[in-house]
Amino acid sequence: MTMTDAAARTALRALFDAAVAAADPRRVLARHLPERPSGRVLVLGAGKSAAVMAAALEDAWPDVPMRGLVVTRYGHGHPTRLIEVAEASHPVPDEAGAEAARRMLALAEAAGPEDLVLFLVSGGGSSLTTLPAPGLSLADLVAVNKALLASGATIHEMNCIRRHLSAFSGGRLAAAAHPARVVTLAISDVPGDDPTVIASGPTVPDPSTFAQARALVAHYRMALPPAVTAHLAAAAEESPKPGDPRLATTDYRFIATPLMALEAAAAHARGLGLTPLILGDALEGEARELGTALAGIALSARAHGHPLPAPCVLLSGGESTVTIRAEKPGRGGRNAECLLGCTLALSGASGIWALMADTDGIDGSEDNAGAIATPDTLARAHAAGLDARALLAAHDSHRLFATLDDLVRTGPTLTNVNDFRALLVA
Template sequence: MALDDVSARAVLRRLFDAAVASADPRVVLARHLPDRPPGRVLVLGAGKSAAVMAAAVEAAWPDIPLSGLVVTRYGHGHPTSRIEVAEASHPVPDEAGARAAQRMLDLATQAGPDDLVLFLVSGGGSSLTTLPAPGLSLPDLIAVNRALLASGATINEMNCIRRHLSAFSGGRLAAAAHPARVVTLAISDVPGDDPTVIASGPTVPDPSTFAQARALAAHYRMPLPDAVTTHLAAAADESPKPGDPRLATTDFRFIATPLMALQAAAEAARPLGLTPLILGDALEGEARELGTVLAGIALSAHTHGHPLPAPCVLLSGGETTVTIRTTPPGRGGRNGECLLGATLALAATPGVYALMADTDGIDGSEDNAGAIATPTTLARAHTAGLDPRTLLAAHDSHTLFATLSDLLTTGPTLTNVNDFRAILIT
């Protein structure tokens, strides 16, 4: 299969769009709704997809009285008529998110045994519902969040710490709603689809402990405010654990996951004459290093026909980390950094193209979803006076791909099934 740059870019974008479309709540949510309860339906929610998920509930239940509140990231709102939508900051939390979390807790406590609390959760929910535990302040948790994002900790590890500093997550919302029935509809953005990690698990039991949170903070040498260190040491308000009777009537349902998105992309690849291979939906690690590994697999396919011959596409998902080593860091998210690492390792190999992007449309805190690399990327960078290795060392992938007009800009997609990576070998 011979493709020029324009055609290869179009193929990669088509696969990305297929992955995102498979996780659109407006398409997939309705089939997962529970039976109508004898009492009221209270809809609560948090995450980058919360507003469009709420709209999907309204569309599926046009004749059922609904009320409630969901919180989403600024700019990720969607029109609703019966469920209120609030917006707050992500990835660094703000007062708007804390207020929304407190209001949801207050609403949950009003639910009775005949009522249904429908909780809509997606990626980003942890930051959007940052409600400090007693004795802590929002500035304390903002400082912790910044330390987490710069630490190199995995999302599972970050959320273990968050759950033990929160008045909302780690099963506390479901406990507040007891004795009402709680049904959670989730769009997973975490490796392994662990319900305790998605938005730090507000409606599920938390098996982790204060001791584990302390150990993680020590392992990553996180600079924590004194009040946070004191709170973790005191371990006075442990989160609800498996077997807690307050969570006995909860039900957790996935409506979209990273693997589902990768499978949708694989199905879109076959009619294009490409053999897809899903390497995994939970690939983690340092972003630039994973890029090097993925490039090595692509080079093997290109040179030796293993693990499969060209034309093919290697698909993967998961969430990498970026350990900040420079002050101040440059611009760019984990997908841009992973892609630049892969691009350097591919070393302009002809016929190999790559797209790496966040399915929510925002790579880190930038306004792009990710970027595309081609066999000409390194040469074009040098022509533009850029040193790719220096930019990678400075965590400045955005500068390189923006200068080359290779950023993938979609705007908010209103869903989030984590990162999507496709390497096309023609």
């Protein structure tokens, strides 16, 4: 199959858009709602999609009295009629998020046995509801968050530590709402769709322990504030565990997941005459190394027809990590770094294009969702006076793709099912 550069770019962007659309709460939330309750409906929520999820709920139940509060990232708000929307900082927490968490806990504690508490949760919820455990300050947890993001720890490991420093997560919100019925509607942004990891699991039991959190801190050699170290050592109050009667009436429902998004992209690929292969929805690891591995699979498909012959598209999701090694790192999220690692491994191979982007529209803390690489990316970079390997070493992948005008910009998509990667082999 012969494909022009323009056609390949258009196809990749269409696949990404199909994946994002499949996770849009306005399209998918209504079908997952529980039966309408006899009592009040209290709506709480946290995450990058919280506001648009609240609006979708109001549209699905236009005649049901409800009230509540959700918190989302600055710039991710959406108009609502009945449910209050607060905005806070992500990925570095701020006092606005802490105050929103305090207010949600207070609302949950006032719920009665006939009430329904709907918790709307999506990616980013951990940072947006950073409420310090007794004896800790917000400054302590901000320092922890920075250490976590630079450590190379996986999202599962990060949230194990967060749950043991929080007054909100790790099942504590559901415990506060007891004896009300709690139903969580979730958009998963984590590998494996683990409810304890999504926003650090405010409405589900926490099977992890203080001992595990301490072991992770030691393993990654994190330098944490003295108060945090003392809190983890004291292990004074564990989070609610499986079997806790306060969480006996909770129900957890996924309305969108990484696999659902990948399956939507695969269906769109078939319509374009491309054979899709979903490599997995939970691929993790160091971003640049994951990019190298994905390049190897694409090269095999082009040269040998394995794991499938061209024309094909290799799809994957999950969340890679970036371990900061440069003394003065440049700009670039994990998707741009993964893509640059992939581009270097492809080494200008013909007939292979790639798009890697975050489905929330923001790669790390940058202004782009991700980027596209083409067979001539390295040649164009060289012509522009850029050293691709040096930029990768400096974590400055954004500079390369911005210079080449190959960034993917969507603005906030108001959903988040984690990273989307597509390698098109023509």
